[in-house]
Amino acid sequence: MVMIKVLVAGFKGRMGNTTTKMVLENTDFELAGVYDPSASESNLSELPDFENEDVPVYTKAVDIDGSTIDVWIDFTSPVSVYENVKFALSHSISPVIGTTGLTNDQVDELKKIAKKNKVGGLIAPNFGISAVLLMQFAQQAAKYLPDVEIIEMHHDKKLDAPSGTALNTAKLISEVRKQKIQGNPEEKESLIGARGADYEGMRIHSVRLPGYVAHEQVLFGGQGEALTIRQDSFDRISFMSGVEVAVKKIRDYDELLIGLENLL
Ligand SMILES: NC(=O)C1=CN([C@@H]2O[C@H](COP(=O)(O)OP(=O)(O)OC[C@H]3O[C@@H](n4cnc5c(N)ncnc54)[C@H](OP(=O)(O)O)[C@@H]3O)[C@@H](O)[C@H]2O)C=CC1
Numbered sequence: 001m002v003m004i005k006v007l008v009a010g011f012k013g014r015m016g017n018t019t020t021k022m023v024l025e026n027t028d029f030e031l032a033g034v035y036d037p038s039a040s041e042s043n044l045s046e047l048p049d050f051e052n053e054d055v056p057v058y059t060k061a062v063d064i065d066g067s068t069i070d071v072w073i074d075f076t077s078p079v080s081v082y083e084n085v086k087f088a089l090s091h092s093i094s095p096v097i098g099t100t101g102l103t104n105d106q107v108d109e110l111k112k113i114a115k116k117n118k119v120g121g122l123i124a125p126n127f128g129i130s131a132v133l134l135m136q137f138a139q140q141a142a143k144y145l146p147d148v149e150i151i152e153m154h155h156d157k158k159l160d161a162p163s164g165t166a167l168n169t170a171k172l173i174s175e176v177r178k179q180k181i182q183g184n185p186e187e188k189e190s191l192i193g194a195r196g197a198d199y200e201g202m203r204i205h206s207v208r209l210p211g212y213v214a215h216e217q218v219l220f221g222g223q224g225e226a227l228t229i230r231q232d233s234f235d236r237i238s239f240m241s242g243v244e245v246a247v248k249k250i251r252d253y254d255e256l257l258i259g260l261e262n263l264l
Pocket residue numbers: 009010011012013014015016035036037038074075076077078080081084097098099100101124125126127128164239
């Protein structure tokens with residue numbers, strides 16, 4: 001059986017470390033390389049967690065030989081993800097991207113590159129099935145209950161706010177409801193930010209606390225009733241089954257897909 005050759009970008013980070021272990025444990029995958037520009041190691045075996053693993057560490061994208069990699073998994077940072085995906089797509093490597101923070105313009109640009117090069121890729125704001133379902137349920141509910149606020153809660157090391165999942169939730173909801181002003185049109189914030197961020201009239205509130213991993217609530221209010229949808233990711237292993245599915249399926253496509261639901 002031919003194994004899928006995988007590179008993990010951001011391998012020293014919280015998600016990258018968990019993903020590196022998942023790839024090593026999956027008998028369908030071969031860990032062909034790991035990438036992090038600030039790594040001091042030249043081989044993964046130099047790290048205590050991976051003593052017996054002979055895997056090259058790359059610190060410069062130009063050193064990565066595209067012909068040795070099938071799938072590029074990316075859990076890096078909002079500032080690096082665009083260049084990483086561009087590199088992967090232009091070397092016929094299928095990107096599986098968990099990193100959040102890409103702008104709409106960047107995503108459009110990457111879609112064009114994928115289409116031109118006929119390379120399959122996935123950007124998934126969230127690989128957790130509970131979050132994928134929450135987004136779908138929220139979109140369904142918003143057809144009937146258009147007054148919505150989103151609260152996302154994450155660990156206090158997170159760089160981007162609002163979370164990619166919250167932004168995607170708002171985007172999906174905005175596809176089924178008209179832009180509207182929520183709350184009192186005359187309302188005034190006596191403390192700036194009190195009403196949260198504004199996405200087409202929907203308020204998004206970002207909580208950052210130690211101890212949290214990743215959690216989201218979507219609150220709907222109607223006349224005399226309310227609905228709350230909530231999901232919780234209590235650990236990072238919970239994202240791995242989604243990543244595994246994506247790595248296995250993504251090379252069957254020839255375009256850049258947005259959202260894990262496209263592969264389920
Ligand atoms: N889609 C999903 O299901 C999930 C997505 N995420 C997203 O994944 C991303 C990473 O999260 P998390 O693991 O917590 O973050 P971490 O900060 O723990 O890890 C990011 C790692 O990427 C490294 N890095 C920075 N720049 C580059 C680059 N150009 N190439 C390769 N590696 C690089 C960092 O190194 P250094 O510290 O030296 O800069 C760091 O080790 C975030 O955007 C987060 O929102 C997180 C969980 C689930």
